[in-house]
Amino acid sequence: MKKIILCFALIMAGTIMAQEVPLVTNVFARNNINLNGKWNYVVDPLENGYYDYRLMPFQTNGFFENKTFKTAELQEYNLNTSATMDIPSDWNTKDDRLFFYEGTVWFKKDFEYKKSPGTKGILYFGAVNYDAKVYVNGKLVGSHVGGYTPFNFDVTNVLVDGNNFVVVKVDNKRHKDNVPTVNMDWWNYGGITRDVVLSQVPNTYIEDYLVQLDKTKEGVISGWVKLSEAVANQSVTISIAELKIKKQVVTDANGMAHFEVKAKPVLWTPESPKLYNVTVSKSDENIADTIGFRTIETRGKEILLNGKKVFLRGISIHEEAPFRQGRAWSKEDAVTLLTWAKELGCNYVRLAHYPHNETMVREAERMGLMVWSEVPVYWTISWTNADTYNNAEHQLHDMIYRDKNRCAVVIWSIANETPHGDDRDIFLTKLAKYARQKDNTRLISMAMEVTKSANNVNTLHDNMNEYVDIISFNQYMGWYRGTNESCKLMQWIIPYNKPVIVSEFGGEALQGLHGDKTERWNEEYQEELYIQNTQMLDRIEGLAGVSPWILVDFRSPRRQLPGIQDFFNRKGLISSAGIKKKAFYVMKDWYEKKETEYK
Incomplete structure (x- = not known):
């Protein structure tokens, strides 16, 4: 693949012409120094460590330096004695003061390094949300935009024998032209959220x-x-x-x-x-x-795994840690979530709405779960902004690049619930063609919306049908539309000779809240929603899979209803405390029937 070279102006004293080198594939199989663990951090809402009071970038005295604090000099920060945070993690759940915080936090880690002739040092981050500037020994080595994809820098020329330090400026403020944009339905966890390693590799590796x-x-x-x-x-x-x-x-x-x-x-x-x-x-x-x-392909309205017709019994999953909440990143997190999916009867998981960590994908592969992997082109993106498109394409590139050897990944998804329009179609068409160019061995899809409905007949129409292999759409009968009883009358017309996946359906329930099945928010209502929806889904011609929304309740600032939501989206089949709701067993029974049908 073509190397991506990012050059940076000499805007600060001591910076270098740096480059973000192509990702080191299978980085965890290399000779690594693990930089996880305790990092010092300083919260910087005014970005005082980056700009002076005239809003000009510092040439010296920025937080990227590692100055020894001296009372004889004026210095209003000290990274060496600041509080520490476990990395990987997110600051929202590690520091109560930062629960809602969006802005800049500086992180610093000391490490020992021994130079070896004929080798390079590659500094790798699994993900940093969202805008990262990385300094090694006070020198800017590069920056990266995008909160869910890995990146690495060749830092050979700035490393020294003995003690070294890395400082990362992390900024998770939302912006209209970002990917995702300002409006989303999950928590904007800030921080260094995945593994950090320094790989020592041969000069030519x-x-x-x-x-x-x-x-x-x-x-x-x-x-x-x-x-x-x-x-x-x-x-x-x-x-x-x-x-x-x-x-x-x-x-x-x-x-x-x-x-x-x-x-x-x-x-x-x-x-x-x-x-x-x-x-x-x-x-x-x-x-x-x-x-x-393995092989994966489509034939008419069928999905074929190894040449055999398969039904994708799925569930959607956010990268949120079970029990403790916060950003999930560890093998233990992955095993817990995927074990629950297996208990549900799944053979497939939709990892929404962004690329999940590499451990999650590898554990899904090991446990026998096919994977839908997605980039966060979510709701309303700045469709006509060239930088926004380039950002989305770069994230798509990195997702495919990292996981192209993972046979569990069977679907690349390029978007979720995007509004129809010419600008959107141009944007997504380019993304779909790019994905096909980078990998023609997997299926392309996206989560569409049904936009035409009359007399209980729903017709899917989306110009993107031409560019995807699977017609996937989200529908929320019984929650955002109609009642549970409405499902009995609903008919679905999908006018394309391609397999159909209902990529989302569901409704909210507070685990432990019980009542009449006609009253929202209780487990009986959610249970009835799943009963009626699964019966309705059985009537969709060409249905080849489903991935209900969602496996586990997850934090979202949109969901504020006191005493019920309390900043959680409660559509999970499992509560945030790991307790299965009644609807879990409805879905489990339906999947057992589907598994029997497809044997």
Whole structure:
């Protein structure tokens, strides 16, 4: 893939011409210094650490420096003695004063580093929400915009033997032209929300690779390996011991090496999620991965996994930690959430409304759950703003780049509930074509809305139907529209010869609140909503999957009803305390029937 070079003006003393280098694929299999743990932090709502009182960027004396505090000098901050916060995390749930805070917080971490001849240091962040400026030893090494995708910088030239420090300016203020924009229905958790590592890699390292079943040749595993430099005649080996594969290839002038080898692997399925130990290596580097092999395609109104018709029994999930709330990031968080999905009877999860952390995707793959992965082009984006489009495309690029070897990912989603219009169609068409260009082996979709309704007949019409493989839409009968009884009369017309996924439906209930099934907010109403909706869904022609909204109650500033919502969206089938609601068992029973139908 083409390197993305970001140059920065010398606006501060000591800054360097820096570059955000392409993501180091499978970064956690490298030789890493783990920078998770306690970081000092300073809250800076006026950005006093970045601008002077004339609103000009500091050349010196900014919070990016690591000055020793001296009472003989005027200095109004001290990162070394400021409070500490566990990283990864979000400041909203780690500091009660910052629960609603949106703005700038500075973070600092000291670490030891030993330089080694012939190596580079790559500083990797799993995600920082939303606008990050990164400094190493007081030097600006780069910036990144986007709260849910990874990024890394080559910091070799600013590292020193011994003690080093990294400072990150994090700003999560919402802006109209951002992706997502100012209006959203989840918590805008601020902070360094995923893993931070410093990778020590060879000067020319294995930057990226692809290993998968060949799309056009049966019984062939194919792919490529890309070095970080355009160096020819470098020997690279791809090994899959269980399949008796050991393929040696040589890079071309671009540092690329393509390969294909005959093989008949056991195919990955939700029932038997077979993964193979794969090694990509060269003389000074050895990268281990686990990779599964499967095919995914459509035929008319059917979705085919490994050539067999499959029904996607799903659930939508936000990246919110079970029990404690806040941003989820750990393996324990992922296993808890995905175990609940498996208990529900799911073979698929919709990871909404942004790319989730890499651990979540890998655990879904290991546990046998297909994945819908999405970029946060959500509701009303600035459709005509070129920078907004570039931001969305960059996030789409990073999502595909990171997870292209994950066989569990079967759907790339480019948007959710966007308003119809020419500008929107142009924006999303470009995104869909870009996704297809980057990866033609998976299905493309988006969560649409039904906009035409008359006499209890709902007709889906969306110009984007031409550019997606699956027609997906959200509907909220019984909650935002009509009553639960209305479901009995509703008919759905999807005038496209493509599979249909109902990507959202549901309603809110406070766990433990009981009452008549005609009264909102209690478990009986939500239970009845699911009973009536699932019966209605059975009448949709070409229905190939569903992902109700949502697995677990999650925090949202839009949801303020005292005593019921209290800043939680209560549409979860499981409460924020991990207790299953009555509707959970309605969905579980329906999925058991679907599983029987598709055996």
